Structure formats: C-alpha cells, structure tokens
Amino acid sequence: KPAKFGVLLIRPLLEAFRDSFPPGVINVIYGRGRETVSALMASGKVDVFAFIGTHKAASDLKKLHPRPHRLRAALGLDAKNPGIVLPQVDLDNAVEEAVTGALSFNGQRxxxxxxxxxxxxxxxxxLDKFQRKLAALKPGMPWEPGVALTPLPEPGKVDYLDQLVADAKAKGAQVLNEGGGQSRGSFFYPALLYPVNHDMRVYHEEQFGPLVPVVPYRDLQTVIDYVLDSDYGQQLSLFGNDPATIGSLVDIFANQVGRINLNAQCQRGPDTYPFNGRKNSAEGTLSVHDALRVFSIRTLVATRFQEANKALISEIIRNRQSSFLTTDYIF
Incomplete structure (x- = not known):
C-alpha cells in the first residue's frame, strides 16, 4: 500500500515492478490504511507483514490476524534517537552532524x-554554533535550488509542534534561534529549545518535525538512564574523542539500540547494513539480505546414512526426478 502522502511518487517503482514480474505477482492497494490493510490482515491470508509506522498501529493490525502464529513481521517503528555530545569533542563536526541529523527532511525521518x-x-x-548553522539554512519550496527547509506535508502537524513548544516554554525552556517556532500555513520554522528537561513532553514524545530539544547534563549517568528507560531503541549518536569514554558507552548501549553512530548522525543505509531496532522501535531486521531470510522458510530433506537411502537419493538426482532435491543451483 502506498504511503499516505506523495502517492504519485510510487509510479517509477510500479513501472519497475511491471517490467520485472509477471502480471499479478505485485499488487498495489490504494486507500486508507485502516480500511485496506485491516481487511487484508483480518483475512488471514497475509504471511509476512512489512510495515513502517507507529508501534501502536502495528500492534493493532497484528491483532486482526486470525492466525498470529503464522504471521511474520518486519517492522520499522517509532524512534527517539538521542545525540550525545561529550565534553571532549570535535565541536564543529558535532554541530554539523547534529544540524543535518535533526533537520534534514524537516526532521521527518x-x-x-x-x-x-x-x-x-x-x-x-x-548552541552558538548550532544557531549560526541553522540561520544559514534556506527555506522555500522543495523544487527550488539550495532549499533545506520546506513546508510540512500533513495537516495538523504545525498545531502539534506549537503544543510541544508551548509546553516546553511553560516549563522553563526558551526558543533560542530568531524566528524559531514561527509558522505560516504548513511551514514551521525550526525551533531550538533549551534547556529541556524530563518534565516536558518533547523530552519523551517523538516530535517528527523541526524541533530540536537540547538537554544540558553534568553527570553522564543522566544520559545513560534516559537511554535505558526509553521505550525506543532504534539508534543513537555519540560525539566525542576520548577512547575510554566512547568504548564504555558502546558497551552500555549495545543492547539498547540497533545502531550506534560514532561522530556521525543517525541514518539509514546502505542496504548492506542491517536496519533494525529494539524495544518499541522495530521488529525483525530490514536489509536486502535479511528481507530474503524473513520471506523464506527453509526446508530440509534428511535420511539415515544407509546404502539403500544413498542409492535412492542418487537415482532421484541422477534422473532429475525432483526439482527440489537436486545438486543444480541457480544463483
């Protein structure tokens, strides 16, 4: 089923499907997800459920399947990926990666x-360097050259972001950058919020938009506790150059998130890398290799090591009496 917005963008993919598969192998269903996907799941005829969205929506859809033990899932779900800037750090690189990581595609990744x-x-x-980088980003429409900040696609998003900003300001945060949080129509100018604390909604909720909450910390345990207590576990970024600290944090976070990025923003790909997550952020692993594994169930033909059985199998293979039991492999 195509995404909710930008449905026409699937056309080149449809043409590739048409040219690559016989008619009827690939089917595309249009319509609202709860009307289309819900009906498909309730039919019990779905064997593998590949989905990118919220963990709540995925849970609701999986519950509709009448044979849940026969359903396999590959899910990419919510995330609240933290960037952790340590005191010993290449600050220019940290700011460069943080600005891109937080605001490319308006933060809607x-x-x-x-x-x-x-x-x-x-x-x-x-914060000073971040504000200067942010001020240099060009707003406009997506088709204009050099544009980095564009209108948001979905109705109601600006209102939601306004609520998060108002909540943060009421609890002690400020919008540091000039024009931050101002909106016109569906365009929302990014807001750099500081200082953010655990009482604010934006500390916990995935904003999925151009809000950048910054939490100051003194004790590294504060950050560790945030990651350990979070319901999400997709990725995180560590910015620093002290080997002992970085090494220790990698060990702590290795069982909390699916990917740890060192001095680099969180990101997807390349497809040779597994794309996974822990907690409410994923189920299964997405990549070309892992997708083939998820969509496949391995079958084994076995026998006892006896001369009669050896002769039986040899004759089947020699006379090509089975297309499955064969020594011919096609890659």
Whole structure:
C-alpha cells in the first residue's frame, strides 16, 4: 500500500515492478490504511507483514490476524534517537552532524536525531554554533535550488509542534534561534529549545518535525538512564574523542539500540547494513539480505546414512526426478 502522502511518487517503482514480474505477482492497494490493510490482515491470508509506522498501529493490525502464529513481521517503528555530545569533542563536526541529523527532511525521518544531550562544559559554544548553522539554512519550496527547509506535508502537524513548544516554554525552556517556532500555513520554522528537561513532553514524545530539544547534563549517568528507560531503541549518536569514554558507552548501549553512530548522525543505509531496532522501535531486521531470510522458510530433506537411502537419493538426482532435491543451483 502506498504511503499516505506523495502517492504519485510510487509510479517509477510500479513501472519497475511491471517490467520485472509477471502480471499479478505485485499488487498495489490504494486507500486508507485502516480500511485496506485491516481487511487484508483480518483475512488471514497475509504471511509476512512489512510495515513502517507507529508501534501502536502495528500492534493493532497484528491483532486482526486470525492466525498470529503464522504471521511474520518486519517492522520499522517509532524512534527517539538521542545525540550525545561529550565534553571532549570535535565541536564543529558535532554541530554539523547534529544540524543535518535533526533537520534534514524537516526532521521527518525515523532515523533523525530527536533529542540532543550536550555536556555543560561545551553547551554554550555548541548552541552558538548550532544557531549560526541553522540561520544559514534556506527555506522555500522543495523544487527550488539550495532549499533545506520546506513546508510540512500533513495537516495538523504545525498545531502539534506549537503544543510541544508551548509546553516546553511553560516549563522553563526558551526558543533560542530568531524566528524559531514561527509558522505560516504548513511551514514551521525550526525551533531550538533549551534547556529541556524530563518534565516536558518533547523530552519523551517523538516530535517528527523541526524541533530540536537540547538537554544540558553534568553527570553522564543522566544520559545513560534516559537511554535505558526509553521505550525506543532504534539508534543513537555519540560525539566525542576520548577512547575510554566512547568504548564504555558502546558497551552500555549495545543492547539498547540497533545502531550506534560514532561522530556521525543517525541514518539509514546502505542496504548492506542491517536496519533494525529494539524495544518499541522495530521488529525483525530490514536489509536486502535479511528481507530474503524473513520471506523464506527453509526446508530440509534428511535420511539415515544407509546404502539403500544413498542409492535412492542418487537415482532421484541422477534422473532429475525432483526439482527440489537436486545438486543444480541457480544463483
């Protein structure tokens, strides 16, 4: 089923399907997800459910399947990916990656950096550099050259972001950048929120938009606790150059998220890399290799090691009496 917005963008993919598969192998269903996908799941004829969306929607759809033990799922779900800036750090690189990671595609990527934890020793220069980078981003329409900030596609998104900003400001945060949080129609100018704390909604909720919450910290345990307690576990980014600290944090977070990025933003790909997550952020692993595994159930033909059985199998293979039991492999 195509995505909710930008349905026409699927046309080149449909043409590739048409040219690559016999008629009827690939089918595309148009319509609202709850009307179309819900009916398909309730039919019990879906064997593999590949889905990108919220964990709540995925759970509701899986519950509709009458034979859940026969359903396999490959799910990419919600994320609240933190960027963690340590006191010993290449600050220019951290800011460059944080701006791109938080605001490319208006922050509307599951792999975007959704919250930044910056050590108190470097938070002031970090915020200063971040604001200058942000001010240099060009707003406009997607088809205009050099544009980095564009209108948001879905109705109601600006209102939701306004609510998060109002909640944060009421609880002590400020919008640091000039024009931050201002909107016109469906365009929302990015807001750099500071200082953010655990009482604010944006500390917990995936904003999926151009809001950049920054949390100052002194004790690294604050950041560790955030990751451990989070319902989400897709990715995180570590910015720093102290080997002992980085090595220790990798060990701590290795069982909390699916991917740890060192001095780089969170991101998807390339497809040779597994795309996965923990907790409410994913089920299964997405990549070309893993997709083939998910969509396949391996079958084994076995026998006892006896001369009669050896002769039986040899004759089947020699006379090509089975297309499955064969020594011919096609790659």
């Amino acid at each position: 599951c792999t975007a950096l959704k919250i930044l934890f910056v050590h108190e020793d470097v938070v002031e220069p970090f």
